[in-house]
Amino acid sequence: MSYTVNTLRTMTRSCEMMRDRVKSVVFKPEDRKVLDLTFGPTAAAELVGRTPEALAKAEKEGRLSPPKQLGNGRRYYTLEDLTNIREALHIHPGKASDEDAVVVAVQNFKGGVGKSTVTKHFADYLALHGYSVLVIDCDPQASTTTMFDIQPESLIDEEKTLGNFLSPRSTFDDFRQAIHATAWPTIKIVPSSLGLQDAEWDLTATLREGGQAVREGLQRLRIGIQGVIKDFDVILLDPPPAMGFLGLNVMAAATGLLVPVPARQLDYLSTIHFMDTIADNIEILEENGTPVDYGFIRVVCSTYTPSKPGEADMWKMMQATYANFLLSQPILASEEIKNATQAFRSIYESKPSAAHATYQRCRDNLDSVFNEVLQQIREQWPSQSISKRANDAVTSVAA
Template sequence: MSFTVNTLRNVTTACQQMRDHIKTIVFRPDAHKTLDITFGPTVAAELIGRTPEALAKAEAKGRLPQPKQLPNGRRFYTLEDLTQIREALGIHVGKQPDEDAVVLAVQNFKGGVGKSTITKHLADYLALHGYRVLVIDCDPQASTTTMFDIQPETLIDDDQTLGAFLSPRSTFSNFAETIRDTPWPTIKIVPSSLGLQDAEWDLTSTLREGGQAVRESLQALRIGIASVTKDFDVILLDPPPAMGFLGLNVMAAATGLLIPVPARQLDYLSTIHFMDTIADNIEILEQNGTPVNYGFIRVVCSTFSPSKPGENDMWRIMQATYAGLLLGQPILASEEIKNATQAFRSIYESKPSASHQTYTRCRDNLDAVFGEVEQQIRQQWSSTSLTGTDAGVSVAA
């Protein structure tokens, strides 16, 4: 083994050992993430779309079980309790059984824009509000996979992976078997693995065969998702940072696009190239028999620091140039988000790392941003769109 390879292997081993050590501290005692999220009556009622009084009344009448209590007598609810309450009260949040999941790609080629962090936080937000979510990590770097407490290297000998499904050389064809559980009861994940990079090469090799082989390689992910699209409300795609065959698969599978853009000049300018590239590649997909037409495209300003004059200027420029595509709220830069991700968590899984006021401000900001995304998602289903028969949450009588 050469000096270079040996050095890189040693560094990798040392980093993996340190990562595992950090996890034993963060997730002790078993070094695995567990959800210890609880909600008081006010927050629980808000999440299920009721008032605290209505919740208490349903409990008093026996329609709901009595809530858990702390030693001081304060009532609280778990995430599982919220799911059971929705079922007991006939509260249906997502799509109807005959409708398809919204497939949303969170994409930008520029590094450091917060793509994986947004994917993780959006998934948790949607799950808190009662949606069934599937996250598909299509990035070989596997940042989103790691935040859901799955280590990519544990999948090396696993034949039932996304890489195996996408590879034209593989005989594995059951997409549903790539789906794994997460600590969240209503979030599933198709994790990334090292085999995804091999799948990229295998997909690219179909160029030599041309015609039908290329069309099949471009539609592989779309076909896989089609087999589970009735089982989820929202499917979130975390794409690779470049537009190869993996990226084209993501673009072909998505039905909506969310583009994170920090309020910085270089990021803004690079996004011009990104959007042009996306348009070019959609034309390539269509020329190869894979039509693409997104139900919505939205730009979200990420990691925004309003105290920085330069970023305020860029925010105004973004408002002027992105017009109706820009979400009304930017995602504010926050140490709370940084601290949470360092602990392999989202804000929605974490306790305040600084003052409670700072934590609340950060969470309220994310709720406002993702609330806008949620409305775009609901517009894609005829049962919940403003032009459909039911513009709100369906509730049994």
């Protein structure tokens, strides 16, 4: 074994050992992430879309179990309690059962723009509010997979992975078998693994075959998702930071696009190239029998620090450039997010690492950003669409 290979192998083993030590501290005494989230009556009522008084009345009438109680008399609900409340009161915030999930790609070619962080936090936000979510990690680096406490190394030899499904050489045709549970009751994940890179090479090889083989190679993810499209409210795709066959599969499968762009000049300039490349590749997909038509495209300014003059100027430039395609609220840079990510968690899974007010500001900011995206998603479901209901009302009056 050469010096270089031996050195890299040694460094890898050392990093793996340290990773396991860190996780043993973070999740101690459990081996896996456990959500110990609790909610007071006001917070619980807000999350399920009812008033505290309405919940108290339902509990008094026996329609709901009473909340748990601490020794000091403080009442609280768990995440499972919220699910039970929604079921008992027939609260379903998502789509109708016969409607399709909205498939959102959190896409940008440039690394370091916060794709995986946005994907993880948005998934947790949706789950907290009662939506059923499937996360598909399409990046061989597997950052999102790791955030959901799945070790990609353990999936290399498994047959039930995204990489195995996407490979044209594979006879694995049941997409459902690649879906794994997470610590969140209403979030499932199709994890990434190192084998996903092999799928990229296999898919690229279909170019030599042309015709139908290329079309199938471009649509494999879309076909897989179609088998579970009615089982979830939202499907989030975390693509690789490059436009190969994996990236084209993501573009072909998505029905909505969320583009994170930090308020930095280089990121802004690279996004110009990204938008142009996306348009070029959609034309390639359509030329190969794979039509693409997104229900919405939105840009979100990520890791924004208003006190930095350069970033404040970039935010104004982004507002002028993207206009209505830019979310009105940027994601503010926060140590809370950094600290949570280092603990393999999102803000929604974490306790405050600093002052409670600092944590709450961070969480309120994320809530505002994700609520804007959620409204775009709801517009894609006829049963939830405000514009659809308004049009139906006008048609009814005219008739």
